[in-house]
Amino acid sequence: MSAGLARVQPVPDKSPVREVLSAAVEALGGKERSGQVEMAEAVARAMTEQQHLIVQAGTGTGKSLGYLVPSLLNHDRVVVATATLALQHQLVERDIPRLVEAVGDRLDTSYAVLKGRSNYACLHRIREGVPDDQGVLVDVPEGSMGAEVLALRGWAEMEAETGGTGERDNAPRHTERVWRQVSVNHRECLGAARCAFAQECFAERAKEKAASSHLIVTNHSLLAIDAIEGVPMIPDYDVVVIDEAHELVSRVTQAATDELTVGDVQRAAKRSQKHIADKGAASTAADDLADAADALADALAATSPGRIETAGEQLSDALVLVRDAARSLVSAFGKDEGDADAGRTQAKGLAQEVFATAERMAAFKESDVLWLNEARERIPARLAVAPLQVWAQMRERLLTEKTVVFASATLMLGGDFNAVAGSLGLKPSERVDTGAGEVSADDALPWRALDVGSPFDYSRQGILYVARHLPDPGRDGLGKAQIDEIVELIDAAQGRTLGLFSSRRAADAAAEAVRERLPHLTTLAQGDAQLPELAKQFVEDPHTNLFGTLTLWQGLDVPGDTCQLVLIDRIPFPRPDDPLMSARSRAADKAGGNGFMQVSATHAALLLAQGVGRLIRTTEDKGVVAILDPRLATKRYGGFLKASLPPMWSTTDPSVVRQALGRIAAAG
Structure with missing residues (x-):
């Protein structure tokens, strides 16, 4: 375990968590947020009492500080696991360094980043070469691939000379195939005892740094391999904070596939x-x-x-x-x-x-x-x-062994935490903050849940528009009615639209129609360029539309006038022919449950909440989320889905929405 931390001098009527959080927020030029304070104290309590915690912290709460401060105050090592590289970068390059600077030397603020071995360049492979399908890779292939390999080799050598990390995320631009020429997975690695370059090895240095750090930042997949698959990848720890926890089941499933x-x-x-x-x-x-x-x-x-x-x-x-x-x-x-x-x-x-x-x-x-x-x-x-399921493995191999804090902006589905808790391996009967906990059994896992809300006034800042008058979506993609609706809404908004579509075909069809009928606006579609380039263009010109699929549903943060209309073409249910989802749904039915609600509707609710969350990113943002699927208003499951979304003012009147979009665009 990591070393203990220096004792913080208490401030009257302030807990150590509140004092450090307050100092950090002040040093960063921010303001105290009640939800952030409530979250930080709940996380600290969970760590102290060794009880699991599910905490929903809406966008703008500052949830990173809400768990980082109690993690630094915790006496033992804490692992923080994220689902996306974007959040990992934010933590390592912005949030943690600023927090460390703010708290000074009062705490053990040592931290490290830990990734799978294939995420680091391999100096043995680069310097000695290994056989591949074409022979020994000492002579570099000709053409663009060879140029990329040479660029990566030069970058890796420079990283080794300057004490860099050799991480793929910091490497020059390259393809997956090219990266495989300069990296190895854990089975291909010679091992530190036999490798001539072990002293310089980027992966080994990352492990050594993690072993001496109080805080380790990693990803869901590596956590799953370590805790659930039983392959030791992370130094000893007792507490783990899982951010973007709505993604955990999917990432654990991927790691076990x-x-x-x-x-x-x-x-x-x-x-x-x-x-x-x-x-x-x-x-x-x-x-x-x-x-x-x-x-x-x-x-x-x-x-x-x-x-x-x-x-x-x-x-x-x-x-x-x-x-x-x-x-x-x-x-x-x-x-x-x-x-x-x-x-x-x-x-x-x-x-x-x-x-x-x-x-x-x-x-x-x-x-x-x-x-x-x-x-x-x-x-x-x-x-x-x-x-078929991963909740049992998570319960047995993670929740029974560690104290776990699950954090995300979207964990309440249908108005409560039960669906998410069950998928993670926690039983509603074990919840101890509702008075209904049956936690006397030896194998019980006590847990608490908390929704700290959001600083945003959703009912004032956003409108949820459900196009009830449209026909139900069919298998043939977007019809004329949906295309007409899209064009009219974008015209009213004067661009400024993020289009989230269920398929690449739908996104491309919508983009083509808008380009033809609204040529004075710029319309971009996923695949036209790399996502960072598209996002940059979207931000720089307010009269731009950006259409895409799943990557945009969860990975795009564009506050301000850039995005005032979020279009969602249909409820994002899993495909009927998805082998894993259909198998899970059938298993739920067989067990006496409702497979559609437990699997398909839960999946859709999580994605829908993520997509709707793209609109309001600051206290000043205003706009409309337009869902072109009338089933949200006409089907019984619509209530469950709407209860999973931020509490925006809701309407089904298209004329009201077009007028509102016009006013918002004029004000911007």
Whole structure:
């Protein structure tokens, strides 16, 4: 554990949390916010009493300080996990340094960032090269890819010389394929004991810094691998704050999802061949795996895309062949040799990955969902397997072992915390701040929940418009009525519109129509350029529209006159053919619940709340959220969804909304 902290001199009638928070807010030029104070004290209490906490802190509350201050005051190490790189950057580059400067030397303010190994450049790979499909990567490929590799190599060497972190996020612009030429995953890594460059290794230095830090900032995926998958990635800790907690179930599911392609199997066989060629009978193991790849290719060609509820004999047999051949291949490598042979380590790592994934798929447990993603341009067909549920794993391996604070702007769904709590592994009967807690059982996990509200006056600042007069959305995308509505609303707003669409096709269709009918406005669509460039253009010209899909629903922060109209084309229910969501819904029905409400409506409520939250980002912002899906007003589940949104003034009258947009645009 990290070292203890210096005692803060108390101020009469002020707790240490209030005193440090007040000092930090004053030093940063801010004002005390009652919701932030309430949150900070609740987080401190949760840490002290070792009870879990779910806290909803609306946009503008300053929730980062609300958990960072009690984290620094906590006597033991605290891990902060985020879902997005944007928030991680905000914490590490802005919030934590400013807080550290504000509190001075009164506390242990040491902190570190920790990411998965593949997020750091590998100096061994850069300097020595390892075999890939084209041979040893010492001679750099020609063309643009070669130029990118050279740029990354030069950057990594400069990072090593100057004591940099070697993190991918700080690297020159590059593609995923190019980054793989200068990085390794944890299976491919030689290990500090055998690597000639271990003393300089960026990943090892990050681990060392984390081990001596009071606060560790990481991501949901690494937390899931460490706590839930049981692979030690983070130094010992007892408390974790999970920001953007509405994303946790999705990120844990992703971390526990495995994929297998024919190319994966072929690559493992090919790269292993030279390393076992001189081992007599064992040299046939690579050939056997190559043959198994052919059998898998035939089986996938005969399998329909989508969820696989019962694996046919051909697919089952192919997976068993791959599993057994990969196991034999791993055995053929024998024990690790003392020399630092990166090619051998990588080849064995690939074989181990193929074996582990094929073994899981061949077992086909009821607790897993198996499906086939069909091939698309340059993307091969992929078998995927994911856990049906993750709440039990989170309860057993995270909540039972650690004290957890879940924080987000959107955690109350349908007006309460029960849906989110259940998905995280907490039972409503264990909640101790409602008087209904049944927490006497040995395996009970007491928890509290808190909504600290928001400093925004949503009923004055925003209008929620539901286009009740439009037809229900169909499978064929946007119809004429929806296009006409979009054009009329944007015309009234004079641009200033963020369009959040359920599909790329819908976003492109809307963009094309608006460009044609409102040519005096600039209309951008996701894919026209990189997202940072699009966001910059959107902010610089108020008469600009930006249309896109999921990335914009959650990852865009554009306060001020830039965004005065948020358009949402339809309620973001999961696709009916989504294999994992449909399996979870069916399981809920089978257990006596309501699969639609527990899975589809909950999923939609979270995304809808995130999308609506793009509009009001400061106390001065004003505008309209227009939802072009009448089901929000006409269906019974509409009440649940609306109760999950900020309390804006609501209307279904299009003329009222157009007039309001005109007034807001004129005032801006």
